[in-house]
Amino acid sequence: MSARPSGGLRRSLLGTATVLSCTALLAVAGCTSNTPAPAENAPAQSAPAAGGGSGNDAPGDKVTIGFSAPSADHGWIAAITDNAKKVAAENPDVELKVAAGTNDVNLQISQVETFINDKVDAIVILPFDGAALTTVAKKAMDAGIPVINVDREFSDPNAARVTVLGDNYGMGVSAGQYICTQLQGKTDAVVAEIAGIDSLPLTQDRSKGFKDALSKCGLSVNNRVAADFTVEGGEKATSNLLQAAPKIDAIWNHDDDQGVGVLAAIKNANRSEFMMVGGAGSANAMRDIQSGTGVLKATVIYPSTQGADGIKLARLLVQKKGLGDLPEVEVPRKVQLYAPVVTKDNVDQYLGTAFES
Known part of the structure; x- marks a missing residue:
């Protein structure tokens, strides 16, 4: 992250985390003496991965997600919100309700309470102050609304179904x-x-x-x-x-x-x-x-795509899907992103997901 306390304390995916890749896994069936060999040039057979990985990117049931983050008063925080909106727009089954960015803890608490009253399907939040937002996040969880906590951890792990962190x-x-x-x-x-x-x-x-x-x-x-x-x-x-x-x-x-x-x-x-x-x-x-x-x-x-990761994870949770490339049935409780070094040799790989200072 780039971090600032009073201006939106930041911390730190570039791009979308690789754990969020939803590529279907192909299972190749072996031939036995009792199974006839497939005809030449016959299409390969595929089997869905455990956890519903196959087809996870295909549109599913409509998911309404509430999103709240601090004020976009510098590059990293601005990119958090922009990337979340971009990912939501790329998924036609996602309706994103974005609260106005704020560095006022009480206002952000009120925003989450509004999402609860609106009965959204999930809430993705980068709290201005993780400890201060813990109680209202727990309230959402108790109401059956999964919360995806981004970047700044709550003081109670039970206040979030998933936490997305930089390193x-x-x-x-x-x-x-x-x-x-x-x-x-x-x-x-x-x-x-x-x-x-x-x-x-x-x-x-x-x-x-x-x-x-x-x-x-x-x-x-x-x-x-x-x-x-x-x-x-x-x-x-x-x-x-x-x-x-x-x-x-x-x-x-x-x-x-x-x-x-x-x-x-x-x-x-x-x-x-x-x-x-x-x-x-x-x-x-x-x-x-x-x-x-x-x-x-x-x-x-320090990835500025953590909010976007939260949107992807919220969609999977509500639609009861796992991560397509993992055999695990459920979305993990915590996703910690890697901190790679960008040099002249690999800068082209990362520039497309970088934020503007």
Whole structure:
């Protein structure tokens, strides 16, 4: 994720999670001595996968889904809602009721209560505050309406049928492992970190993953500053970092939205002796990586398609389908998405699902 608390605390699929693929599984029947061989060029026979996987993308019974998320006041949150709408539009059996984005906890609670009163079939919610929305989410579950919790967990796991999460610790690990490969054998390398807001668990998780990964190749964080997930905060924190560290070999910036300011500060300081890794996976960061002309060489994905994943999962739940590529009959309780590293070599694979900062 790209995260901001007061502006819509973000955390972190790119595209639709692979676990949501609904490709039918083909079962090939073996011949026995009592079974005649099939005629030459006869069409292959297929069998449905356990869990109703076969044909899961085919339109089914109408599903009405209520959707609520924080205000789209920056790129990652805007993409969450946009991607949810896009997936709903691609499924003719889905009617999506989208509540106005809000950073007012009481208003978001009221929105969920409206969905309950309207007797929607399912609710997909990225709560502004997971703990504050727990009671009303539990109320929906008690009313028989499955809740899909996106990105920010409720304080009671029984308040959601499914939780879709990014991997903040995994982001740090991916960034650290990439830097280790790029600085291989350089044990005296100077590594810097530009974090988000230190009081947030997501920032703490990212930093811990980064530290743990670096330690495995004999490196550590030599210089660290915290910003606030904004362009302005990123520029100010980076300016301070560059003044304090006359030599740097690699920087990990937690968030591509604040990365706009980070890169501005680097340009203003006329520094280019290091490589930089971003976080969240914005389109502008990926285009910069694609050009290969600046210090930004990679970014670590925190999927902005989690809301879209929630819509797909809600549809499957209501229609009593499983995930087409899994033998499991039911949709899982928790889906945690991967944090891949995007470089110039694979950027084309991810750019189409990236968000604009």
